[in-house]
Amino acid sequence: MKHFLVLLSFFVSYCCSYCSDTIDGMTIINHIPQTEKKYIGSPCLCVLDDGTYLASHDVFGPKSNSHMSGEVHIFSSKDQGKTWKQISVIHGQYWSSLFTLNGKLYIMGPNREHGSIVIRASEDNGYTWTTPYLAENGIILPGEYHTASMPFLFYKGRIWRAVEYASAPTTKWPSRYSAMVISASVKDDLLNAKNWRKTNFIMRQPDWLDGNFAGWLEGQVLVTPKGDLVNFLRVDAPKTDNEYAASVHISKNGKKATFDPLTGFTKMPGGSKKFDIHYDSVSQRYLTLTNYVTSDYKGKNLNFAFVRNTLALCSSSDLKNWTVHKIIIQHPDHKKHGFQYTSWLFDKNDIIMVIRTADDDENGGANTAHNSNYLTFYRLKNFRNLLEQCVEVFK
Template identity: 30%
Template sequence: MKGQNKWGYQPYTPVNVAYKRMLPHICRLAPGEDYAEFEWLDKGGEGKHFVFWKPVTSTENYSCRELEGQKAKLTGLTAECNYEFFITREKQEKKSDTRIFRTGRAIGMVVNYLHPEDTAFACSGRYLCSPSLVKLPSGVLLASMDVFVSHGPQNLTFLFRSEDDGVTWEYVTDLFPCFWGKLFYHKDALYMLATSTEYGSLFIGKSLDEGYTWSEPVTILPGAGLGTEGGPHKGPMPVVCHEGRLYTAVDYGSWETGGHGNGLLSIDEEADLLVPENWSCTDFLTFDSTWEGAAKGRSGGGLEGNAVAGPDGEIYNVLRYQMAGCEPAYGKALVLKGNKRNAEEPLTFAWFADFNGGSNSKFDLLYDEKSSAYWAIVSEVVEEQKPTQRNVLSLAVSKDLRKFRIVNRMLDYRLEDPAMVGFQYVSFLIDGDDILFLCRSAFNNAHNMHDSNYITFHRIEGFRKYLL
């Protein structure tokens, strides 16, 4: 075995089971109401390939058919039923991992699926998380997501592409180690800003071929990789350009160490993004419960902020305000102000925004020049007695970053158990007159509302009409 010095793998497998790289591998799974689409690859040999499948609880023999091409669809399946399946290579005892899926009505377009009992990616986790969406100059959409489980390794990311505006998706590559990754495009190159694992080192890598191959990532901020020690917390938050500088929000700390400080990471837009010394980070500001307008009670403070230029031209960080257990328990977002003249100066408290959806779950926030408004996709609280619910996904808008209003409910599943159904951690972009977004979706017998089994793609057509 040779030493390895790369970031992208097709597919990634731990070195102690490197033989699996030469076996058939199922790299994408997308079940529907009575069918399941999947994509596969096999670097170990040529010849005929066959797929075998049956219901998980069945004692009958597997159904089998020959595969043609790298994509396939199993049809005529029973709705709301768990199936297991695998792929073999002809005349060899070479088979893929046995994968599991559950049929059921899909919401949006399924980019990828991972059954909560599927252990194929146990080297990282069991659930899909951290969706990130970017549109390239070629018109290609790229979607990334990682695999997590509480207190697990949490270090594997999948990348998919769509060449038809999100109607169909196909596998590109795995990135390892890569967690909480944010895709963005800048000056003729694609970048991924991520951590190595939860609270691991924050680093950045670059691709010049639309994500198929990647540079070795370089570290911007070190991290211990342990919640008991703390480190960078960097969800896939927006990267924005303002007055010649790129900005993105970053936090530092952990829940185990008592919370997170909040900051902004930035760099001159003309600088080399792969030179760590070119980046600047503010000192991290600790939440203060005496700030004017703070909720009464013990709060987790701010987390997962959005860098954005305010109406006054200054740079701000608009954060999820963790209010669970406080009075009130929802309805605000935390706004901190940066200093665009001193990129390392700590943020300062600005105000608490009136914002249903600005607490207890990550949200994406973008400014749209055409409407002169700030748009966000949020987990809206529609029942006061359920302030942590994530089963209603809504579009919110603001003109001043101080007061937001809900203008459209895209996914309303309030009648579903809020402990089991969640639509959350959206990554979105503005595409002409439409909004395109990826959602971390938990439904159809997910492990729970937080531990998602789907990453789904959605489109809001003519979104500016909701401003009225």
Template identity: 30%
Template sequence: MKFIDIKYQPEKGKCFLGAPSLVRLPDGTLLVSHYYCGEGATRSRQGKDNLTSIYRSEDEGQTWENIAHISDHWGAMFFVHNDAVYSLGRVHPFGSIVIRRSNDGGYSWTNPTDSRHGFLFQADPNGKDPKYHGESQLTVFNGRVYKSVENKTSDIQGFCDFKSGVLSASLDSDLLNADSWTLSNFVDMNPEQWIPDFDQYEDVSYGNHGWGWLEGAVVPSPDGRLFNILRAHSPLRKWEGHGPSSEDIGFNQERADACENSDHAIMLEISENGKRQTLDPKTALIDFPGGGIGRFIIRRDPVTGLYLSLVNRSPDAANKFHYWRNILSLSCSRDLIHWQLAGKILEDDSGLSMAQSREMTGFQYPDWLISGDDIYYICRTSYRGSHNAHDANRITFHVLKNFRDKLKNRSVLQ
């Protein structure tokens, strides 16, 4: 497996690396950011993870230079506008939403001191509603920039209390001014009202195994509408004679194969220039490979017209461990609704058994861009020395050469 380490974090420090973002600047430079989390991470005086690092590459990703550290900036994603690069995130997990701008290629950044200089939306200072979340892509559409965001409305473990919203602003406005930004209505999932066969799934209140949504990709459809396509976190289907427990998943592979339901995403339509999101119960739930396993980014290839995504899903139906993050695949769609895997692009080569690999290896939260005939992508990577598959010890850079060759003979092309 060929990759380039942008950042390696020794496991002894108990500090882990999260949610990277990748962008190409107008001068061709590549810029990457990521945050730190875990017991050993730098934290604010309030005990919150709050640090982001910035890296530059001027040789197409072959070497990287760490050029900046930003405190009180976390879970952020890049976008470029008018020769400046912006980083939109939060001050800490579930914290206030802030935006920063760099006019010198990422070396220095503005400070969000108030609502006129990048402090956009205040989270509740006591950890109550609102609590903002969302390491999701930024998308430019019809003169506005959009980003999916969630509000966690309780202290319940997992995602079943996440409400989905969208943040947007006109590109003609002052993007550091909070008055330029619109926050849509927040939509409650209410899965019991519209999920087919809802009563055939485990209790939605069961922590991480309940229905939930998060980390949406805002994408324009072929007919010019705009959608927020969310990662759909779903519980296991009921299994006669077994209750919902981690032991069932860990030691009963037959049950996991029969009852896992990770291949879905949920589509919400965005309207009124980002002021409103709506859910159509008849069309919201779509089949999406790996849609429930981790964050995905969706972008459209200007050459083929196909929508593409990098997802944690194996195209090998015989692989009993295909619902984990130790395999990364390319998927494609003509219409955003019907998706097909085009092939694996990254797979653990550490020599671990598949069962060990799923526990210790992860290629997750990829961000990517098209560069000619290739895809450049970065991953939050757990590999060789990681604490576990989730808690990453590396941010890695990869190149998928001639990616359109993988799209040939796909049924979505017909």
């Protein structure tokens, strides 16, 4: 298997809020040294109607306050990702996604770690935000919920979003998470909870995957080639030497979720880590950027969920059979280096992405591959040319 290696050496101080350093094609949006005991999580990328790029991330770690109140940092770029500046910090927001609808900018996610699902709006491109404190102005689902910075689906006049219900007989990660989907009409007031519809939630069953199913999380609503709706989820199965995704079927009215454990699991490269999927109408394939586990790590009794040092372009025509086309970024060390939780979008013939990055700096590098010290931006040029290549096929 042919690889190419991009070694990233980020010897910089805490990144200025009004400038960006560029190394090997990756632009540093933000840098938090591990000495602060705060880490960068949940990257999200959004492009406004005027062409402005927005990027966001939250903060976790022992010196963060994420268990009580989340914290999301918003950055803006006016030159297609070359330079960035921080424009706002939102308190009471976590594991969140940015999106635009009808000329307005929104952010949605829990208000803290395993908190209530809330939504905010901005009418000045992210500088200021509404404050949710009632069901009528942004508190959508009170209770305990989990998600990540997952994409929204706009389909047949509705906006669709997968989340995980986090109240369960156990607090163990990720066994506590139950798959569900919420949706609303694109014509309704998205800040009013009464306009949102939810499915039932489906709890994890330990006997699935021949007893190897530890849980599912970080789902995304997709339209299958047959026009059906599915909640496509990351799967945690650490006792196996494979990675999987799961497809939960969603009724077209957005009220019912069903899952068949005999047919609902699919082998997927990088399926044990968070991934975003987008459909490319030109190639007629579903594309994703995942933390593909190379053959070097197979058979070594490793938990693949924590092998995040390779970022690869993958695709599928049917959400069942996957091809790894090209390794985009890679580092030989998997313990303190990671290129993960990629949030990405199409930009004509390119893919633009923001990456939760764990890499070297003058403060001893990242705490772990999981506990990232950078938010970075990367542009993958002429991505469709790479779809002719093949590293590995998963069926």
